[in-house]
Amino acid sequence: MVAEVLAALNPQPGGRYVDGTVGLGGHAAAILRASAPTGWLSGCDQDGDALELAARRLAEFAGRFELRQENFSELGKWVGAGSCDGVLLDLGVSSMQLDHAGRGFSFQQDGPLDMRMNRRQKLTAAELVNTASAEELARIFWELGEERESRRFARAIEHDRQARKFETTAQLAGLIERLAPRHGQRTHPATRVFQALRMAVNDELGALRRGLDAAFGVLKPGGRLAVITFHSLEDRVVKEFGRVGARDYTVPGGVDVPELRQPCAAKLKVLNRKAIQPGAEEVAENPRARSAQLRVFEKI
Numbered sequence: 001m002v003a004e005v006l007a008a009l010n011p012q013p014g015g016r017y018v019d020g021t022v023g024l025g026g027h028a029a030a031i032l033r034a035s036a037p038t039g040w041l042s043g044c045d046q047d048g049d050a051l052e053l054a055a056r057r058l059a060e061f062a063g064r065f066e067l068r069q070e071n072f073s074e075l076g077k078w079v080g081a082g083s084c085d086g087v088l089l090d091l092g093v094s095s096m097q098l099d100h101a102g103r104g105f106s107f108q109q110d111g112p113l114d115m116r117m118n119r120r121q122k123l124t125a126a127e128l129v130n131t132a133s134a135e136e137l138a139r140i141f142w143e144l145g146e147e148r149e150s151r152r153f154a155r156a157i158e159h160d161r162q163a164r165k166f167e168t169t170a171q172l173a174g175l176i177e178r179l180a181p182r183h184g185q186r187t188h189p190a191t192r193v194f195q196a197l198r199m200a201v202n203d204e205l206g207a208l209r210r211g212l213d214a215a216f217g218v219l220k221p222g223g224r225l226a227v228i229t230f231h232s233l234e235d236r237v238v239k240e241f242g243r244v245g246a247r248d249y250t251v252p253g254g255v256d257v258p259e260l261r262q263p264c265a266a267k268l269k270v271l272n273r274k275a276i277q278p279g280a281e282e283v284a285e286n287p288r289a290r291s292a293q294l295r296v297f298e299k300i
């Protein structure tokens with residue numbers, strides 16, 4: 001959604017931008033190109049492998065950007081408060097992470113059951129699957145994957161790992177497929193379990209909540225925040241962030257009782273009531289983009 005992100009952030013020469021999810025540098029390059037000759041971009045990604053590729057792709061903009069291996073939830077540590085004109089968060093995994101079997105994100109290729117975006121982190125998907133209680137696994141599959149068979153899958157994992165620890169993506173995908181045969185369905189039965197484990201291993205919703213606040217903190221008044229999500233759980237968090245920030249009242253105790261509302265200044269404007277979706281052409285070119293949703297906020 002490069003054109004849509006550029007329209008949202010409207011990069012200008014001299015402007016300062018943050019790309020909190022640099023990935024392979026596609027959006028970062030577009031922002032640097034659009035803000036030439038003097039725009040500055042601070043980019044981060046928690047995946048060191050992605051940053052190496054991004055650095056090569058962005059070499060032509062040398063002197064106008066920095067890259068850091070960091071979690072965007074902490075971007076207030078290296079970007080000054082109120083210093084930026086635009087922030088982009090393009091959530092989820094990159095195609096590089098999904099396509100590389102060694103990273104362990106995909107049930108379509110066999111690889112180690114890893115799923116860490118940041119390989120300096122200790123917790124892997126294998127560790128979670130082999131050590132969490134059946135209740136904890138069921139909660140993860142249900143809350144982060146909306147998997148209806150969460151309890152049955154979790155109990156089967158707990159049973160099977162006593163004989164042999166889970167080490168590979170094929171081992172886990174195979175178990176789920178045996179428990180819930182495909183019967184011609186297009187979606188692989190392990191899709192939701194893999195999504196849930198990935199989100200848990202990388203604490204994706206926690207990082208998103210903290211990241212939205214951090215991004216907001218580094219924006220100048222009038223600066224814009226663009227967030228691309230890939231599934232409803234993330235989109236719900238982003239939508240709620242916009243809804244609360246746009247309110248001109250606070251709700252004591254967290255429950256919105258109209259009589260108890262306390263007036264306050266709204267913090268942001270929601271620039272698009274409905275999420276922006278990719279055009280048919282982009283989806284045809286890149287089927288993974290089909291579930292992307294872009295929301296844009298402006299700091300007041």
Ligand SMILES: C[S@@+](CC[C@H](N)C(=O)[O-])C[C@H]1O[C@@H](n2cnc3c(N)ncnc32)[C@H](O)[C@@H]1O
Binds near residue numbers: 023026027044090
């Ligand atoms: C969809 S890709 C971004 C693609 C990028 N916009 C591009 O044009 O190539 C998402 C990237 O965000 C990174 N990521 C996800 N959550 C993150 C977080 N909390 N902090 C930093 N990077 C994160 C992933 O490692 C991945 O490289």
